Amino acid sequence: MDFKKYKTFQVVADTLNLTRAADLLGYSQPTISLQVQSLENELGVSLLGRSGKKTFLTPAGKLVKHYVDQTFALMEEMETELRKLEHPHGLLTVAAPEFYCTQYLSLILHSYISENPNVKLQLFSCDSNDAMKKVASNEADLAIIAGPCDSPLMETMPLGKEDLVLVATSELLARHELSELLERYPFITYKSGSNIQRLVNECLQEYGFTPDKYIACVSDETIKRTVMYNTGIALLGAGLVEEELRKGTLAEIHRFPGKIETNMVMLKKRLAEQNIRSFAEIVQRVWKEWD
Known part of the structure; x- marks a missing residue:
C-alpha cells in the first residue's frame, strides 16, 4: 500500500483543486495527476470527475476519502501514543491523604513538573482507602497511601515507615x-x-x-x-x-x-506507562532523600 498516493488523494479531495494540492504537497501538478491516476488504476474505480472547470468526488471517491481520513487519523493517534512512550506527556492524576499532599507531594510535584513540563498534574486529596479505589477504577494513575495494599491487581512500592x-x-x-x-x-x-x-x-x-x-x-x-x-x-x-x-x-x-508503612500503589497492568514510571522514580528518589 503506497501511503504517498493516498495522502495525495486526501489533499486533492480536501481542496478539489489540483494546483492548490500541488502547492500544499510541494509537488508539480502533473505529479499530482499521475499519483491520483495510479491510485484509480490500483483500485479499479474513478475517484474524481470534472464538470466544466470544477473538480468533484465521484461516489467511489467519497467512499475512499472517508476511509482514507479514518486511516490517517488513526496513524496520527498511533504516533501520538508512541511519543508518550518516549517522553511523559498529557495528564497524570495522583491520589493521597491530605497529610501526604501538604507535607510531601507539593515538593515532589514541583520536581516532576520541572523535569517533565509536558505533563499536566492533578492531585486528589482523600483517605488511603479512597485513593486505592481511584487507582483501581483508573480515576487516578497512582496513589500514596498509609498502610498496606492487599489487592492482587496493584503493584506496591514501599517508601518508608x-x-x-x-x-x-x-x-x-x-x-x-x-x-x-x-x-x-x-x-x-x-x-x-x-x-x-x-x-x-x-x-x-x-x-x-x-x-x-x-x-x-x-x-x-x-x-x-x-x-x-x-x-x-x-x-x-x-x-x-x-x-x-x-x-x-x-x-x-x-x-x-515504625507502625505506619507508606506505600505507592498503581495498577500492575499500567506499570509500563511512561507518565506513571517517571513519576514513581521521582517519588522514590525524593522520599529516599527525606529518610
Whole structure:
C-alpha cells in the first residue's frame, strides 16, 4: 500500500483543486495527476470527475476519502501514543491523604513538573482507602497511601515507615492523671474501615487501651485539630505532630515505632506507562532523600 498516493488523494479531495494540492504537497501538478491516476488504476474505480472547470468526488471517491481520513487519523493517534512512550506527556492524576499532599507531594510535584513540563498534574486529596479505589477504577494513575495494599491487581512500592504517636494536649495532661484522661475523654480516630484504622486498632490492643467513646474523622488534619481543642486523645503519625510535640503544645503519651508503612500503589497492568514510571522514580528518589 503506497501511503504517498493516498495522502495525495486526501489533499486533492480536501481542496478539489489540483494546483492548490500541488502547492500544499510541494509537488508539480502533473505529479499530482499521475499519483491520483495510479491510485484509480490500483483500485479499479474513478475517484474524481470534472464538470466544466470544477473538480468533484465521484461516489467511489467519497467512499475512499472517508476511509482514507479514518486511516490517517488513526496513524496520527498511533504516533501520538508512541511519543508518550518516549517522553511523559498529557495528564497524570495522583491520589493521597491530605497529610501526604501538604507535607510531601507539593515538593515532589514541583520536581516532576520541572523535569517533565509536558505533563499536566492533578492531585486528589482523600483517605488511603479512597485513593486505592481511584487507582483501581483508573480515576487516578497512582496513589500514596498509609498502610498496606492487599489487592492482587496493584503493584506496591514501599517508601518508608513512620511512628504512630498517642497524643493529647499538654494542657489536658497537666490537668488529669493519665488513667483519668484515658477514661474520661473520647478517642479521636479515623472513620471505621479506613486503611490506617487497622493499624490504630493494633496499637491500642498492644497498649492495652480499649476506648469507650469515639469521635470518627475523615482526615489526619481534622483529628489533629480536634485534639488541639482539648477534645480528647488520638493516635497520629509522628510527622504530622512533630512540630506540636517540639513546641510542647501536644504531649506524647506513647510511641509505636515504625507502625505506619507508606506505600505507592498503581495498577500492575499500567506499570509500563511512561507518565506513571517517571513519576514513581521521582517519588522514590525524593522520599529516599527525606529518610
